Amino acid sequence: MPGTEKIRVRFAPSPTGHLHIGGVRTALFNWLFARHGGGVFILRIEDTDRSRSTDEYIESILEGMRWLNLDWDEGPFRQTERFDIYRSHIDKLLESGRAYRCYCSQEELEEKRKKAAAEGRPLSYDGRCRDIETPPSGITPSVRFRMPKEGRTVVDDLIKGTVVFENDQLDDLIIMRSDGTPTYNFVVVADDVDMGITHVIRGDDHLNNTPKQIHIYSALGHAAPAFGHLPMILGEDKARLSKRHGATSVIAYRDMGYLSDALVNYLVRLGWSYGDQEVFGREELIRYFSLENIGKSAAVFNPEKLLWLNAEYMKTTPPERLAELVMPFLKADGTVGPDDEIDDEMDKVWLSKAILTLTERAKTLVELSKSLRYYILEHVEIDEKAGKKFLNEKTLPYLKDIKEGLSGLEGFTGEGIQKVFNDITQKHGIKLGAVAQPVRVAVMGKTESPGIFEVLEVLGREKALKRMEKAIQAAGTF
RNA sequence: GUCCCCAUCGUCUAGUCCGGCCUAGGACAUCGCCCUUUCAAGGCGGUAACAUGGGUUCGAAUCCCAUUGGGGACGCCA
Numbered sequence: 001m002p003g004t005e006k007i008r009v010r011f012a013p014s015p016t017g018h019l020h021i022g023g024v025r026t027a028l029f030n031w032l033f034a035r036h037g038g039g040v041f042i043l044r045i046e047d048t049d050r051s052r053s054t055d056e057y058i059e060s061i062l063e064g065m066r067w068l069n070l071d072w073d074e075g076p077f078r079q080t081e082r083f084d085i086y087r088s089h090i091d092k093l094l095e096s097g098r099a100y101r102c103y104c105s106q107e108e109l110e111e112k113r114k115k116a117a118a119e120g121r122p123l124s125y126d127g128r129c130r131d132i133e134t135p136p137s138g139i140t141p142s143v144r145f146r147m148p149k150e151g152r153t154v155v156d157d158l159i160k161g162t163v164v165f166e167n168d169q170l171d172d173l174i175i176m177r178s179d180g181t182p183t184y185n186f187v188v189v190a191d192d193v194d195m196g197i198t199h200v201i202r203g204d205d206h207l208n209n210t211p212k213q214i215h216i217y218s219a220l221g222h223a224a225p226a227f228g229h230l231p232m233i234l235g236e237d238k239a240r241l242s243k244r245h246g247a248t249s250v251i252a253y254r255d256m257g258y259l260s261d262a263l264v265n266y267l268v269r270l271g272w273s274y275g276d277q278e279v280f281g282r283e284e285l286i287r288y289f290s291l292e293n294i295g296k297s298a299a300v301f302n303p304e305k306l307l308w309l310n311a312e313y314m315k316t317t318p319p320e321r322l323a324e325l326v327m328p329f330l331k332a333d334g335t336v337g338p339d340d341e342i343d344d345e346m347d348k349v350w351l352s353k354a355i356l357t358l359t360e361r362a363k364t365l366v367e368l369s370k371s372l373r374y375y376i377l378e379h380v381e382i383d384e385k386a387g388k389k390f391l392n393e394k395t396l397p398y399l400k401d402i403k404e405g406l407s408g409l410e411g412f413t414g415e416g417i418q419k420v421f422n423d424i425t426q427k428h429g430i431k432l433g434a435v436a437q438p439v440r441v442a443v444m445g446k447t448e449s450p451g452i453f454e455v456l457e458v459l460g461r462e463k464a465l466k467r468m469e470k471a472i473q474a475a476g477t478f
Numbered sequence: 479g480u481c482c483c484c485a486u487c488g489u490c491u492a493g494u495c496c497g498g499c500c501u502a503g504g505a506c507a508u509c510g511c512c513c514u515u516u517c518a519a520g521g522c523g524g525u526a527a528c529a530u531g532g533g534u535u536c537g538a539a540u541c542c543c544a545u546u547g548g549g550g551a552c553g554c555c556a
Contacts, residue, residue, distance in 0.1 A: 016555075176554080206551090271490090299491090450516095
């Protein structure tokens with residue numbers, strides 16, 4: 001067990017797919033555990049399955065980690081580059097008798113499993129080659145680890161508590177394929193030993209692997225690290241989270257306009273809690289994080305709460321920062337030219353000001369960029385229904401008066417604009433709404449927008465008057 | 479089928495370890511009201527849970543057992 005030595009944890013995804021929500025949470029908890037304890041966070045790529053691992057997935061995983069600001073201190077290490085190390089370990093196990101060669105073919109094994117399933121027997125390996133006297137010739141064997149068949153193995157899990165396994169149910173698992181490549185359950189242990197991992201924090205789908213791995217540690221001559229098995233994340237149907245439940249890659253969440261801090265905040269609260277607090281800054285998370293506050297039961301991923309949290313972050317993120325983050329979205333739909341920089345082409349101060357009027361209305365960056373479009377575009381299409389209702393003979397005089405008042409305004413601030421509106425409503429003896437809505441439709445083309453005074457101010461005199469003029473021309477034609 | 483894990487509002491959770499403070503708290507969602515130039519945001523309030531059955535105890539959401547339900551593992555995948 002780890003004593004006073006420095007905490008060393010790792011996140012070890014296999015590059016057989018994108019970084020998904022479940023993976024992120026495992027990475028996050030390891031990262032928080034390391035940061036909280038002043039330890040080391042290692043990134044290791046488990047790519048021993050050469051047929052399914054790709055460099056694209058590795059890059060995608062790294063991209064996801066960077067987006068989430070989960071920085072690693074060592075790595076990324078690739079297991080495919082460490083085959084020599086595994087090989088020598090396996091040779092030693094073979095010599096000492098802790099491992100043995102298995103001559104069963106995959107087809108045979110498959111056959112036996114099927115039969116066992118049909119007869120309702122346990123699907124475990126029957127140990128046929130365990131004590132084979134004369135190895136058959138002409139067969140390239142795989143290598144199996146010899147599990148003890150008596151006694152029990154106790155896992156003292158940091159999250160689940162004490163879990164006891166009877167050794168006779170531990171399978172002699174294959175640690176090296178017949179093609180000479182090592183398998184997961186073995187390389188994990190070899191690497192964790194080699195990298196000095198003190199705490200293994202992973203999904204509880206690995207809990208059953210743990211007793212087996214503990215025996216491998218001991219065969220390798222090492223004490224096992226501490227284990228902590230995190231509960232799974234489920235979809236709304238309570239089934240394990242998968243592609244069927246929508247976005248499978250975290251990058252998809254970025255593209256849907258989620259802020260990485262919001263996603264992190266949401267994910268950390270899935271299973272972990274700190275009293276009644278819901279919103280945490282990074283520093284707070286690091287300070288408060290502890291394995292003891294992680295629940296034992298699986299949690300359902302709830303997109304609505306994630307959206308709410310994202311909205312909270314939209315409201316508190318500085319507009320200058322949002323301006324940077326929303327740029328890619330603005331460019332994606334052509335609102336802003338692909339080469340425009342916010343520093344010169346588009347006034348950063350102006351953009352931030354515009355964003356400030358929208359942060360409590362936009363739940364995502366996508367929504368923000370869509371709303372921003374109405375400010376940025378030279379002209380806006382006027383919604384037919386809105387035009388019919390608010391741009392007509394009745395409202396025309398108001399529009400004209402407002403336009404005139406606006407053009408004669410000294411300066412073009414919200415305050416001055418408000419005064420213009422006050423004068424007009426008084427003059428006609430009407431309520432603010434009677435004139436605000438027509439103007440809103442005139443300049444924004446729709447009935448919903450931020451407050452009309454701030455909208456006009458953001459738009460600026462020139463653009464506002466131009467749009468109003470156009471609307472006045474079009475009034476009554478809807 | 480065998481083994482392992484889990485079980486508080488629809489969802490995330492506090493409370494469970496060290497029984498009484500729990501007529502079970504917060505958050506999301508939902509419903510209603512208020513605010514209001516629209517849409518939001520915000521404020522206030524409501525509906526809503528200790529899976530079931532047995533124990534133990536003066537007393538159980540909290541401890542024990544069983545049942546039920548859910549999840550996971552049983553690969554020459556990780």
